[in-house]
Amino acid sequence: MKKVQVIKSLISLGSYQEFILELLKLSEEKNSSYVCVSNVHMTIEANDSYDFLNIVNEADITTPDGMPLAKAIKFLYGINQDRVAGMDLMPSLMKECENKKKTIFFFGSTDNILGIIKSKAKKEFPNLVFESYSPPFKELNESEKSDIISRINSCNPDFVFVALGCPKQEKWMFEHKGKVKSCMIGFGGAFEVYADVKDRAPKWMQDYSLEWLYRFAQDPKRLWKRYLYTNSKFVLLLLKQLIYQRLFKGR
Numbered sequence: 001m002k003k004v005q006v007i008k009s010l011i012s013l014g015s016y017q018e019f020i021l022e023l024l025k026l027s028e029e030k031n032s033s034y035v036c037v038s039n040v041h042m043t044i045e046a047n048d049s050y051d052f053l054n055i056v057n058e059a060d061i062t063t064p065d066g067m068p069l070a071k072a073i074k075f076l077y078g079i080n081q082d083r084v085a086g087m088d089l090m091p092s093l094m095k096e097c098e099n100k101k102k103t104i105f106f107f108g109s110t111d112n113i114l115g116i117i118k119s120k121a122k123k124e125f126p127n128l129v130f131e132s133y134s135p136p137f138k139e140l141n142e143s144e145k146s147d148i149i150s151r152i153n154s155c156n157p158d159f160v161f162v163a164l165g166c167p168k169q170e171k172w173m174f175e176h177k178g179k180v181k182s183c184m185i186g187f188g189g190a191f192e193v194y195a196d197v198k199d200r201a202p203k204w205m206q207d208y209s210l211e212w213l214y215r216f217a218q219d220p221k222r223l224w225k226r227y228l229y230t231n232s233k234f235v236l237l238l239l240k241q242l243i244y245q246r247l248f249k250g251r
Contacts, residue, residue: 001061004079006072007237009038009046010057011064013073016082019063020092026060026183027102027158034059034173034184037086039066044230045167047237052167055174060183063089067206072238076245083206086190090161093185094121097158098128105152105182106132108163109191116195131155149179160184163191 001022003010014022026033036042036059046053056062063084064070073081097104106114114132121128135148152160160182162169169186176184192198205211 003062004073004077005241006069006076007043007047007234007241008053009043010062011038011069011073012061013079013081016084016088019061019082019084019089020096022061023093023159023183023185024096024100024102032176032178032181032184034170034177035186036062036170036173037065037084037089037186037188037190038062038069040068040234041226041230042166042170043069044233044237047233049167052170055167055170058174059170067211068234075238075242085206086185086187087193089185090187090190090194091124093159094125094128097130098125101127101129102158103155104128104130105155105157105160106130106163106191107152107160108134108169110134113163113191113195113197116197117191120195131157149176153181157182161191162186163188165189 001012001014001018003012005011012019023035026035036056038056042056042065046056063086064073064081065083065085067083070081070083073079094104096102106117109117111134114134118130118132121130133148133151136144140148160180162173162184164172164186166186166188169188173184173186189198
């Protein structure tokens with residue numbers, strides 16, 4: 001898929017349905033690939049770290065997860081870009097996999113969350129074939145990493161849905177490209193939302209790029225520094241890029 005630059009990150013373009021089709025194509029190739037689901041937080045993480053920027057920009061596909069990214073593409077390039085949010089994408093792909101007899105491996109999160117996902121998925125997608133594993137919350141040695149790769153590959157999944165949190169999950173996918181024989185997608189908090197452990201913002205807040213405010217209201221002590229820094233920096237860097245484009249366009 002074609003990509004455009006937002007601040008420093010390369011974000012893929014296309015309609016929501018085009019993303020679904022391209023992801024299914026990646027799964028059919030049976031090669032090792034990975035997909036980043038990018039929001040403001042990830043964009044600023046990538047801006048602040050060259051190594052992480054390389055991970056994001058080397059992704060086979062990077063979806064505009066947050067509405068601010070979709071709007072940024074409109075401001076910068078005049079393209080009406082759909083938001084392709086992980087919280088929407090995950091159940092959409094689960095349905096597609098059920099219909100097309102594709103398999104999924106849920107990797108990450110906790111045993112409790114995975115158990116809830118399993119129960120809910122069995123009701124919503126009764127014919128979906130999937131496996132899951134919650135890795136230990138510690139630094140793994142090479143033997144343990146190898147065991148996890150073998151465990152995933154032995155299931156021969158079409159997709160591996162990864163929930164380790166940003167930027168850990170993106171680093172894990174980058175490290176395991178060429179080792180895990182599947183299309184890996186970093187879904188992060190989408191696991192908890194699908195499991196109904198965390199509420200999602202009302203649609204009007206999603207449409208007006210205020211989903212961050214809803215999350216902030218749920219956990220202000222933990223998130224106020226992140227949002228103060230990342231949101232402010234995102235706006236400033238976006239304005240800088242927009243001004244640069246206007247000044248030097250056509251030169």
